[in-house]
Amino acid sequence: MSLAEHVSQRAEKKESSMTQQTQDTTTADLAAGFAAGLDPREVAEAVLSRIAEREPVLNAFYLHDPDQVRADAAASAARWAAGTQRSKYDGVPVTVKENIPRAGHPVPSGTALANPPIAQSNAPVTDRLLEAGMVILGSTTMPDWGMLSSGVSSLHGISRNAWNPALTTGGSSAGAGAAAAAGYGPLHVGTDIGGSIRLPGTWAGLATLKPSAGLVPLHAPYLGRAAGPLSRTVAGAADLMSVIARPDARDYSTRPYPQMDWTKILSSPRGLRVGLQLHAGPGAAVDPEVAAAVQSAAEMFSAAGATVVSVAPFLTQEVLTGIDAFWRTRSWADYKALDEEARGSLLPYIARWCTGGKDYDGAATIQNYQRFGQLQQATREATEGFDLVLSPVAPMAAFGAEDPMPSNDPDTPMTHISFTLPYNMSGQPAATINCGFTSDGRTIGLQVAGRVGADDDVLAACAWYESVRGDAAPDWSRVP
Structure with missing residues (x-):
């Protein structure tokens, strides 16, 4: 059952059922559900319940403030009620890797170094998510300076694989991989300079994309670095790209790519x-x-x-x-x-x-x-x-x-x-x-x-x- 179908029955559902549905749902289901009257606050509570259940084991988050999540979901609900939603994804839960700045929050890059820098402004990716009305659940973990392909960090300890906590979740987008596989909402943003989105992808069974250079704007461009999606489904990755793959003058490395069709369907690879x-x-x-x-x-x-x-x-x-x-x-x-x-x-x-x-x-x-x-x-x-x-x-x-x-x-x-x-x-x-x-x-x-x-x-x-x-x-x- 999709969340769109859930709308007419949600008063009869128990919290545990809603939590399971939210783990299994897609971004498209959420968008359809919100358009049909689903309350973003219900979705947020279901995701928060899942996080509370699994986070003591997985350790996917560096920053996670449930009260802020609830406030942002309430704001989304008010926009939908007034018909002023920012996009069809208004209210969809999402996470960002800890090295993607969020204004006012520390950016320790996985290290236990004292006095980490405080972000003075949002990264372009963060702004795109907020402009779409998406609910940021928190910042996910990474290993020291992003230079490990695991979830081992001097600051966070160990982030673990949602399938089997004895295994690595991969890195350096470690917490993002764990969160995506565990069902902390459908969408997660990581970064990649040598495999840091795709390695959690292979080791957690995910659909991911390291985008073309300069397609997704960065706050600190660097040779080979990219930001992109991790999701349980290819459609989820495409949905997230439709939000974050937009030019931003703050990134001097962005390129004027032709408009991409994130809903494109390949009926067959014949001829390729x-x-x-x-x-x-x-x-x-x-x-x-x-x-x-x-x-x-x-x-x-x-x-x-x-x-x-x-x-x-x-x-x-x-x-x-x-x-x-x-x-x-x-x-x-x-x-x-x-x-x-x-x-x-x-x-x-x-x-x-x-x-x-x-x-x-x-x-x-x-x-x-x-x-x-x-x-x-x-x-x-x-x-x-x-x-x-x-x-x-x-x-x-x-x-x-x-x-x-x-x-x-x-x-x-x-x-x-x-x-x-x-x-x-x-x-x-x-x-x-x-x-x-x-x-x-x-x-x-x-x-x-x-x-x-x-x-x-x-x-x-x-x-x-x-x-x-x-x-x-x-x-x-x-x-x-």
Whole structure:
């Protein structure tokens, strides 16, 4: 039953039923429900009940103020009653990652450093959500400086996977991944510089998108960085993009993309030229179960009429090592500026990792920086002839929640981003959708990449696969 149908019966429903419905509902259901008379306050209470139930275990939030959520939902209800709703999504619950500024709130970026900066203004993403009347549930957690692919943080402790709290939720959009999988409302915004939206996607069974460069405006643009959606459904990701993918003069890196159709439907992939990459080159070897699930997804595209062609590795160890070295140097500059007490507050893994940046002089740093451009060029050249490129998101399924990385050696930290990192550098859109499970039940994500500016086409392809994937679909009723 959708929430639109629920409207006529809601007086007879118990709170637990409403809470379950809200976990399962889509953004479209909510929009239809609000238009038909559903009270945003009921939805907010149901989501708050779910959060109260699961948050002691999952630890997805850095900032969460139920009273503010109730006040914002009441304001939305008043707008709907007066016919002054800000959009069809007015009242829809949403979360934002903690490094997306909200005016007046601290932005610690996952670290336990004292006196974190206070945001003086909203990020463009925050403003777009508020302009649409959406109810921000809070700011979700991330690991120290966003430089881990897990939910381990010196400030927050450990954020955990909603399917199995013993497993990582992925990172650095750690809390966003946990919140999305747990049903803390339908929409969640993360950020991604090497896989930080898509890794929670594969390890929590989500639909996500790392958008084209400059499509979603940022408060602090940086090479490879993007903000984008995490949701249980492809439609949810598309709905959120329709709100946040709008130009903003505060981000000098935004580009004048043609208008995208976020409701686009792909009836069939027939005629598409699709690349399939099962080996990335450097990094960890792909788990056979992961490879088999991705291969099976590619075979579905082929059976439906797409031409599927193998893509050889195009990332080299030299490039991956150089990018890691540059990031270490950048973080070493921040680490070096701290006093001894502040340095001691960071995770030992992060301290060890960024200390390696001191070994690179100016000439080496320039050489390492040039690796970004080399990867951009290699990625564009390798994928230019394809409408879509399919691959694993990560070589492995979810690892232990307490581990900062799949490989816990700070000297070899980036062994798991060989499939995701290239599309940050090339600026191409890359989405994830669940395509299977390991023998012990862990989720496996399919990465679907496309041409720059073809974000709506990428999501349309994901929506087609979502409609035909059968047993590869997550059973969200199994999430505790």
